[in-house]
Amino acid sequence: xxxxLRGIHKTYDNGQPLHVLKGIDLGIDQGEFVxxxxxxxxxxxxxxxxxxxxxxxxxxxxxxxxxxIKNLSETEAAHYRNCLVGFVFQSFNLxxxxxxxxxxxxxxxxQGVSRKKRNELAMHFLEHFGLADWATHYxxxxxxxxxxxxxxxxxxxxxxxxxxxxxxxxxxxxxxxxEVMNLLTELNRxxxxxxxxxxxxxxxxxxxDKIIHIKDGVIGETTMNEQHKASxxxxxxxxx
Amino acid sequence: MKDLFxxxxxxxxxxxxxxxxxxxxxxxxxxxxxxxxxxxNGLMNAFxxxxxxFATNTMAVYGGVTSKPANGYQVGRGIELNDRDITITQSxxxxxxxxKVSPVLYNGPYTLxxxxxxxxxxxxxxxxDLLDMNKIELLFGRxxxxxxxxxxxxxxxxxxAHARExxxxxxxxxxxxxxxxxxxxxxxxVVGVYKTDRSAQRVEDYVPISTIQTLHNKRNMVGQINFxxxxxxxxxxxxxxxxxxxxxxxxxxxxAPDDESSIWIWNxxxxxxxxxxxxxxxxxxxxxxxxxxxxxxxxxxxxxxxITVKERTREFGIRKAIGASPWEIMKLILAESVSITALFGYxxxxxxxxxxxxxxxxxxxxxxxFFGETVQLxxxxxxxxxxxxxxxxxxxxxxxxxxxxxxxxxxxxxxIEALNET
Ligand SMILES: Nc1ncnc2c1ncn2[C@@H]1O[C@H](COP(=O)(O)OP(=O)(O)OP(=O)(O)O)[C@@H](O)[C@H]1O
Ligand SMILES: [Mg+2]
Numbered sequence: 001x002x003x004x005l006r007g008i009h010k011t012y013d014n015g016q017p018l019h020v021l022k023g024i025d026l027g028i029d030q031g032e033f034v035x036x037x038x039x040x041x042x043x044x045x046x047x048x049x050x051x052x053x054x055x056x057x058x059x060x061x062x063x064x065x066x067x068x069i070k071n072l073s074e075t076e077a078a079h080y081r082n083c084l085v086g087f088v089f090q091s092f093n094l095x096x097x098x099x100x101x102x103x104x105x106x107x108x109x110x111q112g113v114s115r116k117k118r119n120e121l122a123m124h125f126l127e128h129f130g131l132a133d134w135a136t137h138y139x140x141x142x143x144x145x146x147x148x149x150x151x152x153x154x155x156x157x158x159x160x161x162x163x164x165x166x167x168x169x170x171x172x173x174x175x176x177x178x179e180v181m182n183l184l185t186e187l188n189r190x191x192x193x194x195x196x197x198x199x200x201x202x203x204x205x206x207x208x209d210k211i212i213h214i215k216d217g218v219i220g221e222t223t224m225n226e227q228h229k230a231s232x233x234x235x236x237x238x239x240x
Numbered sequence: 241m242k243d244l245f246x247x248x249x250x251x252x253x254x255x256x257x258x259x260x261x262x263x264x265x266x267x268x269x270x271x272x273x274x275x276x277x278x279x280x281n282g283l284m285n286a287f288x289x290x291x292x293x294f295a296t297n298t299m300a301v302y303g304g305v306t307s308k309p310a311n312g313y314q315v316g317r318g319i320e321l322n323d324r325d326i327t328i329t330q331s332x333x334x335x336x337x338x339x340k341v342s343p344v345l346y347n348g349p350y351t352l353x354x355x356x357x358x359x360x361x362x363x364x365x366x367x368x369d370l371l372d373m374n375k376i377e378l379l380f381g382r383x384x385x386x387x388x389x390x391x392x393x394x395x396x397x398x399x400x401a402h403a404r405e406x407x408x409x410x411x412x413x414x415x416x417x418x419x420x421x422x423x424x425x426x427x428x429x430v431v432g433v434y435k436t437d438r439s440a441q442r443v444e445d446y447v448p449i450s451t452i453q454t455l456h457n458k459r460n461m462v463g464q465i466n467f468x469x470x471x472x473x474x475x476x477x478x479x480x481x482x483x484x485x486x487x488x489x490x491x492x493x494x495x496a497p498d499d500e501s502s503i504w505i506w507n508x509x510x511x512x513x514x515x516x517x518x519x520x521x522x523x524x525x526x527x528x529x530x531x532x533x534x535x536x537x538x539x540x541x542x543x544x545x546x547i548t549v550k551e552r553t554r555e556f557g558i559r560k561a562i563g564a565s566p567w568e569i570m571k572l573i574l575a576e577s578v579s580i581t582a583l584f585g586y587x588x589x590x591x592x593x594x595x596x597x598x599x600x601x602x603x604x605x606x607x608x609x610f611f612g613e614t615v616q617l618x619x620x621x622x623x624x625x626x627x628x629x630x631x632x633x634x635x636x637x638x639x640x641x642x643x644x645x646x647x648x649x650x651x652x653x654x655x656i657e658a659l660n661e662t
Contacts, residue, residue, distance in 0.1 A: 054561055054656045074651075075565045082563020093558045093659060097250055109243060110563040154562065 002065060002161060002194055003028040003051065009059035010046055020046050021057070022217035028162075028196065033188040035197045035205040038214035044198045045166055047214065051196065052087045052164045053077050065161050082110050086155025086163045090170035092147040094139040094154075100146075101126060101135040104154045111158065125153040129183065145176035149183065156187070162194045163187070169204055181207045206230045248576045255548065262537075262544040263584030266638075269537035270585045270631065273530030274592025277627060278599060280526040284519045296512045298373045299482075300344070301325075301465040301489070302504040308496035319493050319502045322460040328488050329467055337469045337481060340369035343449050343462030350423040352445070354406040354416070361402060363423070364444040365452035365463070373466050376446075380414040381432030388431075388448040396421065396428035397446040401436045426455065469509075478510050534634070537581075538642045545577050545646035556650050557658020566651035573650050577643025578636055585635035589628065 003026070010021035020043040028034055038044050049055035050062065053069055062069045064084055072080065081087075094103045105122035113121075126135050129149045139147055148168060155163055165184070169177035185207055187193045197208060205211045206228050213220040223230060252259045303319035321343075328334075329341050348362035370376070371383045379400055388395045398406070398421075403413040406421065413433040420427045428447065436443050453459055472478045482505050487497035495502040549556075556569050 049656050052561075054659075075567065078560060078563050078565040078568075081561060087561055089659065093554075093561070095555055095558055097254060106559070107562045110559075110565070110568060115243070158563070 001027045001063070002030045002032075004063040005051075005060065006063075007060035008047075008050065008057050008062060010043070010050065010055075010057045020217055021050075023060070024214075024217075024219060026212070026219055028194065030161075031188070031192045031194055033185070033195045033197075033207075033209045034212060035199055035208040035210070036212045036214060037199060037202075037205050038220075040200075042214050043217055044214055048164050048166050048196065048198050051162070052085050053081050054087070078110075082107055083158050084161050086152075086158070086160040088148070088151050088155050088163065088165040088168045090167040092139070092144075092151045092171075094147060094151060096139045099136045099138055100131060100142065100150045103139070103150055104157055107154060107158045121157060122153070125157055126150070129153050143176070144172045145179055148172060148176075148180050152180075152183065152187075156193065162196065165195065165197045167199055168197060169199070169201065177201075177204065202230065244571065244575050245579075247572055248579050251548070251552075251572075251576055252580070258544055258547075259580060262540050263580055263587070265540035266534075266537035266581050267584040267588030267591070269530075269534035270588030270635070271592040271595070272533040273527075273631070274589055274627075275595050275599075276526045276530050277523075278592070278596035280522055282599065284522060296508050297470060298466055298468045298508050300506040300508070301329075301467075301485075302506070303464075303493075304501045304504045306495045306499055307501040308499045310490075310496040310499070311494040313494060317495070317502075319495065321462050321465055321489075323462060324460070324492055325465060325489055326462060328492060329465055329485075333488060334481075334485060337471050339468040339470060340373065341465065341467040342367045342370040342373060343464070344370065344466050345449060345452055345458075345461065345463030346444070347424070347447075347452055347456070352402065352406065352421050352423040352428075354419070354421045357406045357408050359402060359405045361399075361423070362444045363396070363447045363452070365447050365449040366466075367449050369468075370446070370466060373468050377435040379433045379435050381417045381430070383432055383434075384446055384448050389450045392450045392454050393448060394426055394428050394451055395431045395448060396423075397432040397434055398430055399436045399443040399445055400433055401443050402445060403433045472509065475510060475513065478507055482507065531634075534638060538638050541577055541581055541639070541642035542645060545573055545643055546649065548576075549573060549646045549650045552650070553653055553658045556653045557655045560653065560655040561659065569653070570647040570651045573647035574640060574643040577646070578639030581639030581642060582632075582635045585631070585638070589631055 005024050005026040008021050008024040009019070012018045012020060024047060036044050036047065046055065050057050051064075053064075053072070056071075064080070067080070067084075069080065094100075095106070098106070101119065101122045104125055105118040108118040108121065123132070123135060126132055129152070131146060131149055131153070134142060134146060134150075139150070142150065148171075152163075152165075152168075163184075168184070169180055172180060181204055184195055184197070188195050195208075197204065199205050206225065209224070209226050211223040211225050211230060213222070301321065303321045306313065306315050306317045306319065309315050323343075326341055326343055329338055343366060345365040346362050347365060349360045350363060351358050352361055364370075366384065367389055368384050368386060371378075376383065376397075378397075381397070383397055384395065387393065398413075398416065400413060403416055404410065406416065407413070416430045416433065419430050421430060422428070434446075449462065453461060469481075472481050483498075486500070486503045486505060489503045490497045490499050493502065556564075559569060560566075
């Protein structure tokens with residue numbers, strides 16, 4: 001198993017404690033393309049942040065690529081975030097005073113890769129994502145879809161073990177959403193990238209091979225979706 | 241390294257006005273520090289110049305007025321030093337410490353005349369040993385010698401400033417050697433010319449003591465006694481020596497041995513020790529003052545960096561989410577803080593040095609009349625390379641101090657919290 005969660009508990013305590021995750025057990029294999037669905041406030045983002053080592057958990061064990069991710073120092077956590085996971089956000093989270101290519105190469109900077117190599121690799125990724133012409137543009141000069149593709153390029157440039165995406169199409173229109181989902185699907189099929197997507201949209205979930213439902217802080221039913229027929233709106237559609 | 245500087249440059253570019261304002265505070269602090277130190281140095285150099293005129297291991301002894309009755313005499317008796325006091329000073333009693341001894345008897349003012357030129361001066365009657373004690377630097381000819389003394393020759397050693405006046409502004413001082421000048425109705429043979437610098441307060445011409453004593457019927461009178469000494473290194477040793485020496489002279493003049501006003505001793509060595517202490521104190525006070533000004537600048541930089549950190553919270557969150565360690569984030573803030581402080585600090589330092597140069601050219605050239613003596617207020621009011629290095633180190637430390645709290649704050653940012661902020 002690439003990812004293994006055993007009895008993960010998470011409680012937020014802002015004055016009054018809020019028990020969000022109540023014992024999550026989950027395993028995900030290398031090369032899987034999974035989506036997580038659930039009602040608003042059910043703890044999807046919380047779970048994904050824990051998977052992305054952006055947040056810690058109170059109880060249980062999280063194994064990533066054979067390493068126990070628990071009680072890490074900030075420096076260790078930074079190291080694992082840098083080389084093991086790529087994170088894509090709903091709001092892109094690009095650094096707006098850096099150009100597209102500078103944004104993409106930033107994770108390599110924190111690995112100590114030389115300037116020239118960084119730039120080469122970042123350009124290679126941008127070309128692959130059809131953004132070569134936009135490399136020296138700043139985020140505010142890009143469309144939502146372009147921004148999200150830059151963000152995906154940035155997440156993948158260190159060749160992480162998993163790609164985590166929290167509502168990657170949440171801020172995009174339906175056409176761009178399709179483009180982004182097609183890109184993720186292609187990455188999963190050809191590059192064998194393990195992808196976990198959190199979404200509200202059944203159309204987005206329908207693109208994935210496995211849909212995990214989260215309810216009341218625990219994993220509910222898991223739907224296998226190799227045929228991509230899960231959407232009530234039919235195959236290969238993303239409804240907004 | 242290059243990347244780090246690019247990041248700093250980006251950040252500074254985005255906050256030009258803010259950076260300039262903070263920078264101004266730092267530049268002002270350093271400017272004040274340099275100007276204060278420069279002015280202080282100028283003052284102290286002026287002090288030192290005075291002290292420098294004499295060898296430091298000398299004492300000058302003067303006769304005073306008794307303050308204690310002794311041997312049947314009332315208080316208020318004037319004491320005049322004479323040849324016997326010279327003999328006592330040179331006696332075996334003080335041979336362990338005393339080196340050279342010279343009487344110094346001022347005479348004048350006389351009008352010295354050479355051809356059509358004349359000037360007013362004091363003649364300083366002495367013996368050959370005064371040469372070293374007063375650090376007299378001969379330009380041409382020789383100083384008063386033993387033969388002058390024993391033969392009571394009417395020889396004179398002129399100050400360069402006077403030679404110039406007598407030559408009506410001419411520079412060929414050597415041409416005066418072997419010529420005669422008249423003064424006080426006597427014809428003096430010029431045997432030497434010694435160097436005088438602009439800052440010298442009183443310019444005098446030297447003649448043999450024996451000649452003056454005879455001419456003026458002042459047999460035995462010596463005015464004051466100058467002598468050099470060795471082996472007295474601490475304040476206590478000096479005081480002990482002065483005490484026994486004073487007692488010896490007092491006894492010779494039938495005054496109370498411990499009478500401190502009948503014999504005046506001016507010890508240039510302890511004087512110097514005191515001056516050193518004084519200059520140390522001034523220097524320290526100036527540093528403290530300057531540093532307080534600088535602290536204001538540091539607080540300014542620190543505040544600005546805190547605001548920067550707050551504004552960049554989300555960006556730092558993103559950086560951390562893609563793998564920046566806390567130290568990487570700290571580095572950004574610290575480097576920016578040090579860069580701003582150092583850059584503007586150097587600007588301030590440069591302007592401060594320019595100001596010092598201006599002081600040197602204006603106030604530094606002026607002098608005041610002080611009890612008939614010309615005293616320069618400032619001499620070379622600048623700061624040396626050592627201070628510049630000190631300031632550089634100070635700037636780096638200051639920048640680091642200013643950045644440390646904002647940097648730690650930045651390093652503690654938790655990525656999810658930063659990213660949740662909108
Ligand atoms: N930092 C936090 N402090 C306190 N409570 C939090 C925090 N983050 C999330 N929560 C709460 O935890 C619960 C789960 O939040 P989470 O963001 O995981 O839900 P979600 O499933 O992603 O919802 P959505 O679909 O709306 O994005 C919510 O009730 C939320 O208010
Ligand atoms: Mg969410």
